[in-house]
Amino acid sequence: MKMNIQLFAVPFRRTSKTKKRMRRTHLKKEVGTITTCPKCGAPLRPHRACTKCGYYKGKEVINTNNEEK
Numbered sequence: 651m652k653m654n655i656q657l658f659a660v661p662f663r664r665t666s667k668t669k670k671r672m673r674r675t676h677l678k679k680e681v682g683t684i685t686t687c688p689k690c691g692a693p694l695r696p697h698r699a700c701t702k703c704g705y706y707k708g709k710e711v712i713n714t715n716n717e718e719k
């Protein structure tokens with residue numbers, strides 16, 4: 651009878667909760683830079699037009715009038 655035995659690398663010990671958590675201390679989501687709109691003070695990503703008032707660098711670049719629809 652032919653035996654089909656596959657060998658895998660099996661971890662000798664299960665990684666403990668502490669060891670796992672210590673390793674993952676470096677894995678975290680970075681909080682992006684947030685500035686505030688100089689016109690309306692809304693939180694804003696840098697180099698993006700304001701979503702509230704549509705202004706960027708002192709000029710209105712997005713039409714925020716709610717006329718459409």
Ligand SMILES: [Zn+2]
Nearest residue numbers: 687690700703
């Ligand atoms: Zn704004």
